[in-house]
Amino acid sequence: MKRYLKLVKFSHTIFAMPFALIGFALAITISGEEFSMFKFALVLFAMITARNAAMGFNRYLDRDIDALNPRTANREIPTGEVAERSALVFVILNSVLFMFTAFFINFLCFLLALPALAVLFGYSYMKRVSALSHYVLGIALSIAPIGSYLSVTGEFHHVPLILSAIVLLWVSGFDIIYSIADEEFDKENNLHSVPCLFGKRWALYISSLGHLMVLPFLVLLYYSVNSSVENTLSWIYITGSLIFSSLLLWQHLIISPKNLTRINAAFFTLNGIASVIFASFFILDLFL
Numbered sequence: 001m002k003r004y005l006k007l008v009k010f011s012h013t014i015f016a017m018p019f020a021l022i023g024f025a026l027a028i029t030i031s032g033e034e035f036s037m038f039k040f041a042l043v044l045f046a047m048i049t050a051r052n053a054a055m056g057f058n059r060y061l062d063r064d065i066d067a068l069n070p071r072t073a074n075r076e077i078p079t080g081e082v083a084e085r086s087a088l089v090f091v092i093l094n095s096v097l098f099m100f101t102a103f104f105i106n107f108l109c110f111l112l113a114l115p116a117l118a119v120l121f122g123y124s125y126m127k128r129v130s131a132l133s134h135y136v137l138g139i140a141l142s143i144a145p146i147g148s149y150l151s152v153t154g155e156f157h158h159v160p161l162i163l164s165a166i167v168l169l170w171v172s173g174f175d176i177i178y179s180i181a182d183e184e185f186d187k188e189n190n191l192h193s194v195p196c197l198f199g200k201r202w203a204l205y206i207s208s209l210g211h212l213m214v215l216p217f218l219v220l221l222y223y224s225v226n227s228s229v230e231n232t233l234s235w236i237y238i239t240g241s242l243i244f245s246s247l248l249l250w251q252h253l254i255i256s257p258k259n260l261t262r263i264n265a266a267f268f269t270l271n272g273i274a275s276v277i278f279a280s281f282f283i284l285d286l287f288l
Contacts, residue, residue, distance in 0.1 A: 014272045016144040018279030019167050020047050023145030023160050025283045027152030030159060030228050039105065043151045046101040046109075047144060053094035054120035054140065060087045061124045069185050105151045112150070116143050127186075131197045134179065138172035159228055162221045166214055170248070173210035174271050176203050177255060181263050200257040211248045218245065233285050240281020247274040 024043055028035055059066070059077055067078035076082040082090075095117055102113035123140050126133035142164035149160040176194045179186070180203055183195040195203040218241045225233050251270045254262045 015171070015275055016051065016141045016167070017044075017047060018275040019141075019163065020144040020148040022163060022279050022282050023148030024152060025286050026145075026159055026163070026225070027149040029232060029286045030157060030225075031153045033152050039151060042101055042105050043148050046098055046105065046147070046151075049094045049098040049101060050116065050120060053091050053098060053117065054123070056087055056091040056094065057121050058124040060084065060091060063087075065189065065191070068189065069182065071181065071185075106154045108154050109147065109150055112147070116147065119143065127191050127193060129192065131192045131194050133192060134172040134175040134194060135168065137175050138168035138170075141171045142167040157228075159221070159224050162217055162224055166217045166221065169210045169214045169217070170271075170274075173207040173214075173248070174251065176207040176210070177251065178263060180204075180260060200260075204252065204255065204257065208252050211252070214248065215245060233282075234288075236281050236285035236288065240278050240285070243281070244274050244278040247271075247277070 020043065024040065027033065059075065062072075063077040063084060066072040066075050072078070077084060077087055098117065099110070099113050103110045119136070120140050120143075123133065123136045126136045145163045145167065146156075146160045149157060179193040180195045180200050182191075183193070183200065185191075186193050186196045193203075194206055198206065222233050222237060222241070225237075247270050
């Protein structure tokens, strides 16, 4: 089991899971539905299995590329720690479990489960054809809050869409930063990314612009939630948003085209902390 948790970087669940929890909390607040531990457990399990399937598929599809890249050559499939066939079985099993779980959540979630998997798997192909791969990854993770909201209500609402837009801009921005480390390798192997297309400096500018666009969506989210449920959000949400925004800014301050030594700190540490803090303040404000 430990090998498969390493395969899918289970610790990186910290990026999408907090936003899924926000979507669940928003659904309860806006719809007035009672909290269901059973439904909550189903949502968590659906999140985990969908992510396992997506990451497992990405590692399986990229196994030859990973073996050539010094940064990724020690991953589980290239080293033989996890066999190719075992990884594929892992992907299929988690996909089936995700579909099965979605069926028990509600019919709409079941109908959307397959298209969701298509988006999650599609990201793995995108870097072979387009520099838009960063934004496809953003879309893949932005499904989390919408799916959590739909699991409770069974119907769409504009508020989780705003939250998903924040996730899309946030994730695509930090993925562009992370991809700078592979710029030369990607060029040599005909892979596509924003750094390959525009260079390191402009990649950082584009990432900064995406993160800057998060700010008006945070403001829009505040007013949209309060218009849906009067005076729900307060200074607690504002504080969480300011900390979240500050951490996005900080990762751009510690990285420059001439100094990329802190990319891992920006990608893993700062963004993980940012997502947990934002979700904690947001959910606390919803239920106080």
